[in-house]
Amino acid sequence: MFLFKPSNENKNSYDPSKSKYDMVNDACWKTNEKVPFIALAKTFSAIEDVSGRLKSIEIMSNYISSVMALSHEDLVKSIYLCLNKVAPDYEGIELGIGTSLLMKALSEATGRNMAQLKKQLNDIGDIGSCSEISKTNQRLLVQPKPLTVQHVFDTFKSIATMTGRNVMSNKVEKIKSLITCSQPIESRYIMRALSGKMRIGLGEKSLITAIAQAYMIYKNPDNRKQLDSERFKEKLNKNVSLLQTAFNECPNYDKLIPALLENGFDDLSKSCYLIPGIPLKPMLAHPTKGVREVLQRLEGLEFTCEYKYDGERAQIHLDNQGKIYIYSRNQENNTGKYPDIVKLMPDVMKSDVKSFIIDCEAVAYDVVNKQILPFQVLSTRKRKNVEESDIKVHICLFAFDLIYFNDESLVKKSLYERRQLLQENFEFIEGQFMRASSKDLNDIDVIQEFLDESIKNKCEGLMVKTLHKDASYEIAKRSFKWLKLKKDYLEGTGDTLDLIPIGAYYGRGKRTGVYGGFLLACYDDKNDEFQSICKIGTGFSDEDLATLSTSLKDLSISKPKSYYNVDETLKADVWFEANQVWEIKCADLSISPVYKAAIGIIDPQKGISLRFPRFIKVRDDKKPEDGTTAAQVAEMYLNQENQMNSANNEDDNNNDEQNESNSKSKTDEFY
Incomplete structure (x- = not known):
C-alpha cells in the first residue's frame, strides 16, 4: 500500500486523462478516504471525449490504479459501476428504471x-x-x-x-x-x-484490460514509463489472458478483484475456479459452409458429428448441497423457468453423483409423436416464476457435454473422456433427458447422409467436434475444435447473424400502418457501440410485422443514440433503443462506404454490409451485447473471401486442365 499523500487540488480539477498520470499525487482523494464519485464521473467523461480504445483503456487504468493504491475496498464497487451493474449477471439483479x-x-x-x-x-x-x-x-x-x-x-x-x-x-x-x-x-x-444505458464507449473486455494494466502499474509504478514498449505490451497481453481466463471460469468480480489484489495474476486459479452454482461462459462453434470445409479443417483428427438442436442452451448445475441451477448461454438464471427440469434431475443421476455441470440443449418436444418441435414453440413458454401445473410446452434435454463432475473440472479432458463420464453416470429417459444423437464419422458421403438425417428429424444441422486430440472444452471461446454445419449454410454466408434493430421505415402499400423496413446494427464490444450493417425488409410475415412494430414502438426515441455509429445518409423514420436481437440470414457480405459494421478492421474508412438479408426470428435468449460483434462480422467476411479465392483457384486449375486437354486434342488432330 502506498502511503504518500496526494496533492490537495480541488476534486473538480481531477483529470485521469493527463499525460504522466501519477496514481497517488494526481488522485483527488487521500489514502483510506472513500473514493469520491466525482472522480469516477470525470473518468467516464474523459473516456467519452476521446476516440481510440488504447487511450480509453489508459484513462480507466489511471483511475483504477489510484483506487488500488489509496482505497482498494472501493475497487469492486467501482468496477460494477463501470459496467452499469450491481451484482454478477447470474444473480439477475438489474438496473433499468423506467x-x-x-x-x-x-x-x-x-x-x-x-x-x-x-x-x-x-x-x-x-x-x-x-x-x-x-x-x-x-x-x-x-x-x-x-x-x-x-x-x-x-x-x-x-x-x-x-x-x-x-x-x-x-x-x-x-x-x-x-x-x-x-x-x-x-x-x-x-x-x-x-x-440502464451508460454507454461510455468502454466494453467489458477493454475494462478487463484496464484492470490488468492498472494492477501492473500499482505493483510497479515504473511500468507507466513502459506503456508503449513491446516488452510491456507482451506482458500485459499475457496477464489479460490470465485475468480473462479466471473471469470466464468464475464470472464474479466480488471474487476476482480481491483474488487479484491478494495473489496476483499467476495465482488467480487458487481463488477463481470452476464451481457449480456459478455459470461459466459456454464454448461456441465456428460456422462452416459444407462437409468439404469440415474435412479440411479437421484433417488428421478424429471427430464426432452431433445433431444441432433448435432450442435454448441450458447449463445444468448440481452443487454439493444438492441444489439445482439452470443457466442460459448468457448466464441468465433460468432455474425458475424450468421447474420440470429441476424436478427431473434427481431421477437421471446415478447414486455416486455428488456435483456436476452438464451442457445441454433444452428443446420443445412432442411426447405423443416423439418428435422435436420448432424453437418458436419453445419461445412461447413463460420466462420466469413458472408453476409446474401451468406448463403447456414439454421440454426434452439433449445432453452433449459434461464440464464438471464430483468436485473436478473436466475442461482439460478430451471430449471422448467427458462423453464417457456422462454416459456412465447418468440415466437417459426418452423424451425427457437424452444424449445428443451422434456418430463418429470421417467419410464425406456418410457425413452428408447424417446431415440430411438431422434435418429430417427437425434439427438445424450438425455440430462437428474433435474427439481426442485438441478436444478440451474452451470456456467462452468460439473454437475451431467445434464446427457448425447448418442446412442454411450450404448456400450464402457461413452463419446467421444476431443483429439489433436500431431504426425503422414506415410501410407503404399493404404494409401501411406498420414498419415496412428496418435498420440493423452489430455490436462492437471494443468501443461499446452499435454499428449499422444493413437495411432489411424481407423474411417477415404480416403477423411478424404487426408484432414487431407493436413491440418496437415502446422503444422509440427521438434521435439515434451517441453510441450508434450510423452514416448521416441512413435517416430512419423512427429510431429505437437497442433492446431486441434478431437472427438474420443473408446471401453474402460486402465492403460498404455507407455502413459502419467492422469499420477499420478490413478497410480503414469503410464498413461491411449484408447483401439480400432476410429475417429468421427474434432471439429472446440474447441481450444486444450478446449479438454478433464487429470482429465476428469481419471474420465472416474474410472467411467468405478465402472461400471465393479457393473456388477461383480451383476454377483456374480446371480451366488450365481443360486448355491443356484442348491443346492436346488440336495437336493430335493436326498430326
Whole structure:
C-alpha cells in the first residue's frame, strides 16, 4: 500500500486523462478516504471525449490504479459501476428504471416543470444530459455532502432490489436524494446508469484490460514509463489472458478483484475456479459452409458429428448441497423457468453423483409423436416464476457435454473422456433427458447422409467436434475444435447473424400502418457501440410485422443514440433503443462506404454490409451485447473471401486442365 499523500487540488480539477498520470499525487482523494464519485464521473467523461480504445483503456487504468493504491475496498464497487451493474449477471439483479419514474425524480429534485423536462428529453434524447443541464442551472442554499462511489453503488443496489409496498415512491425518494447531492457531471452518469444505458464507449473486455494494466502499474509504478514498449505490451497481453481466463471460469468480480489484489495474476486459479452454482461462459462453434470445409479443417483428427438442436442452451448445475441451477448461454438464471427440469434431475443421476455441470440443449418436444418441435414453440413458454401445473410446452434435454463432475473440472479432458463420464453416470429417459444423437464419422458421403438425417428429424444441422486430440472444452471461446454445419449454410454466408434493430421505415402499400423496413446494427464490444450493417425488409410475415412494430414502438426515441455509429445518409423514420436481437440470414457480405459494421478492421474508412438479408426470428435468449460483434462480422467476411479465392483457384486449375486437354486434342488432330 502506498502511503504518500496526494496533492490537495480541488476534486473538480481531477483529470485521469493527463499525460504522466501519477496514481497517488494526481488522485483527488487521500489514502483510506472513500473514493469520491466525482472522480469516477470525470473518468467516464474523459473516456467519452476521446476516440481510440488504447487511450480509453489508459484513462480507466489511471483511475483504477489510484483506487488500488489509496482505497482498494472501493475497487469492486467501482468496477460494477463501470459496467452499469450491481451484482454478477447470474444473480439477475438489474438496473433499468423506467423513464417516467426518473423524470418524476428529476423534476422533484430540481424543481423543474415536467412538461419542460419532457420537451428537453425529446430534443436531446439523453436523460443523463437533461439531468446535467438541470443541475447546472440549479442553485442550492446549502451545499450537500459529496457523493462517494460506495454510497452511489449501495443506493443503486437498494433501488434494484427494492420490493414491497410503496416501492415506486421509495425508489423516487432514493433517486431524488442522489440527484440532490450530485454535481452536474455526476448526475449525468447517475441517470444514465439508472436508466440502464451508460454507454461510455468502454466494453467489458477493454475494462478487463484496464484492470490488468492498472494492477501492473500499482505493483510497479515504473511500468507507466513502459506503456508503449513491446516488452510491456507482451506482458500485459499475457496477464489479460490470465485475468480473462479466471473471469470466464468464475464470472464474479466480488471474487476476482480481491483474488487479484491478494495473489496476483499467476495465482488467480487458487481463488477463481470452476464451481457449480456459478455459470461459466459456454464454448461456441465456428460456422462452416459444407462437409468439404469440415474435412479440411479437421484433417488428421478424429471427430464426432452431433445433431444441432433448435432450442435454448441450458447449463445444468448440481452443487454439493444438492441444489439445482439452470443457466442460459448468457448466464441468465433460468432455474425458475424450468421447474420440470429441476424436478427431473434427481431421477437421471446415478447414486455416486455428488456435483456436476452438464451442457445441454433444452428443446420443445412432442411426447405423443416423439418428435422435436420448432424453437418458436419453445419461445412461447413463460420466462420466469413458472408453476409446474401451468406448463403447456414439454421440454426434452439433449445432453452433449459434461464440464464438471464430483468436485473436478473436466475442461482439460478430451471430449471422448467427458462423453464417457456422462454416459456412465447418468440415466437417459426418452423424451425427457437424452444424449445428443451422434456418430463418429470421417467419410464425406456418410457425413452428408447424417446431415440430411438431422434435418429430417427437425434439427438445424450438425455440430462437428474433435474427439481426442485438441478436444478440451474452451470456456467462452468460439473454437475451431467445434464446427457448425447448418442446412442454411450450404448456400450464402457461413452463419446467421444476431443483429439489433436500431431504426425503422414506415410501410407503404399493404404494409401501411406498420414498419415496412428496418435498420440493423452489430455490436462492437471494443468501443461499446452499435454499428449499422444493413437495411432489411424481407423474411417477415404480416403477423411478424404487426408484432414487431407493436413491440418496437415502446422503444422509440427521438434521435439515434451517441453510441450508434450510423452514416448521416441512413435517416430512419423512427429510431429505437437497442433492446431486441434478431437472427438474420443473408446471401453474402460486402465492403460498404455507407455502413459502419467492422469499420477499420478490413478497410480503414469503410464498413461491411449484408447483401439480400432476410429475417429468421427474434432471439429472446440474447441481450444486444450478446449479438454478433464487429470482429465476428469481419471474420465472416474474410472467411467468405478465402472461400471465393479457393473456388477461383480451383476454377483456374480446371480451366488450365481443360486448355491443356484442348491443346492436346488440336495437336493430335493436326498430326
